Amino acid sequence: MGLKSLLKVAEGKNPANVSFEDKFIAAYSAAVQRKDKHESQGYPSDFFRPSSMYGCDRMLFFMRIHGGSDEEQADANLIEICDSGTDRHLRIQKIVSEMEGVKCLDLEDVVKEARQKGINTEFEGWNKDHTEARCKNADLSLYFQPDGVINFQGKDVILEIKTESTYQHANRYEPKEDHKYQVTCYGMGLGIDYVLFFYEDRNFCTKKAYLWKITDEMKAAVMNKVQRINAAIEAGVPPEKDESKCTYCKYKLECKAVDTGLWINPLLPPEKPIQAPTRRKKKTASNHTTKQKKPLTEAPTVATAKIKEAIQKSEAAYLAKIEHEADMEAIDARRDW
Numbered sequence: 427m428g429l430k431s432l433l434k435v436a437e438g439k440n441p442a443n444v445s446f447e448d449k450f451i452a453a454y455s456a457a458v459q460r461k462d463k464h465e466s467q468g469y470p471s472d473f474f475r476p477s478s479m480y481g482c483d484r485m486l487f488f489m490r491i492h493g494g495s496d497e498e499q500a501d502a503n504l505i506e507i508c509d510s511g512t513d514r515h516l517r518i519q520k521i522v523s524e525m526e527g528v529k530c531l532d533l534e535d536v537v538k539e540a541r542q543k544g545i546n547t548e549f550e551g552w553n554k555d556h557t558e559a560r561c562k563n564a565d566l567s568l569y570f571q572p573d574g575v576i577n578f579q580g581k582d583v584i585l586e587i588k589t590e591s592t593y594q595h596a597n598r599y600e601p602k603e604d605h606k607y608q609v610t611c612y613g614m615g616l617g618i619d620y621v622l623f624f625y626e627d628r629n630f631c632t633k634k635a636y637l638w639k640i641t642d643e644m645k646a647a648v649m650n651k652v653q654r655i656n657a658a659i660e661a662g663v664p665p666e667k668d669e670s671k672c673t674y675c676k677y678k679l680e681c682k683a684v685d686t687g688l689w690i691n692p693l694l695p696p697e698k699p700i701q702a703p704t705r706r707k708k709k710t711a712s713n714h715t716t717k718q719k720k721p722l723t724e725a726p727t728v729a730t731a732k733i734k735e736a737i738q739k740s741e742a743a744y745l746a747k748i749e750h751e752a753d754m755e756a757i758d759a760r761r762d763w
């Protein structure tokens with residue numbers, strides 16, 4: 427729904443003023459969000475997501491202590507951007523499985539082999555379509571879902587598919603740092619040291635592939651990070667922050683509360699509020715005075731302000747999220763001149 431139409435409804439104006447088209451878009455967005463809520467799979471709160479592993483220690487700490495309890499309903503457009511990525515992943519995986527010289531390894535068997543090497547990974551199971559499988563490793567506190575493991579030219583490699591904007595793709599000369607952290611988690615969980623990154627331009631479907639070896643330094647970096655954050659969770663003390671990674675962090679307020687000493691650990695039982703002693707008042711005529719009701723007109727005003735604030739907040743959050751991509755696309759468009 428367009429902002430103007432939303433505001434009309436928020437201000438208590440006749441919803442009939444909302445245009446036919448805006449109503450349709452609003453109903454569509456609601457359907458996308460309903461579907462997402464129905465299909466979204468949670469993950470256990472005592473594990474890390476490999477895709478976040480490059481993030482700031484303190485952000486990962488917040489993610490863990492809040493678990494899935496603070497998951498906000500995502501914006502419908504963002505849900506569909508992710509869905510498009512998933513659709514593309516599945517098509518690419520299918521083509522790879524049909525390639526000559528490629529053998530797709532069964533993830534369940536890969537996990538069995540990893541266990542024989544002493545790696546404590548468990549196979550959690552396939553999804554309904556048998557296209558995605560999840561694994562977990564309690565020693566590494568990792569819950570993960572690799573795109574696949576293949577054998578090509580005699581080498582076992584983890585396949586990691588990434589779709590990206592044209593600008594990002596044009597400037598892709600090596601795997602992204604956060605993607606390296608992500609696949610290092612997979613490699614440690616599966617006992618495989620090679621990764622084939624397969625980057626695709628979202629608009630033109632051009633490809634770049636990089637064979638990358640997970641180094642011992644990367645494994646140590648991931649292990650140290652896991653141990654640092656687990657120790658911080660155990661102690662209930664937020665770890666060091668890294669302000670170079672704040673852009674997409676949704677814990678900015680909570681992070682500030684840590685810096686100002688006002689942070690309260692949600693995992694601890696709430697402290698009883700200290701009640702100020704009250705004197706018993708003698709009943710007087712004034713005590714019996716009926717409380718004046720707030721004028722009825724105030725309720726919608728407060729509600730409207732709250733809705734306006736929520737709209738502005740969600741717009742600001744969305745803009746911040748897409749700003750980077752939008753910049754990239756704008757620059758790209760100029761380059762085409």
Ligand code: SF4
Nearest residue numbers: 482485667672675681
């Ligand atoms: S706001 Fe920045 S420093 Fe604070 S937790 Fe988030 S990423 Fe870390």
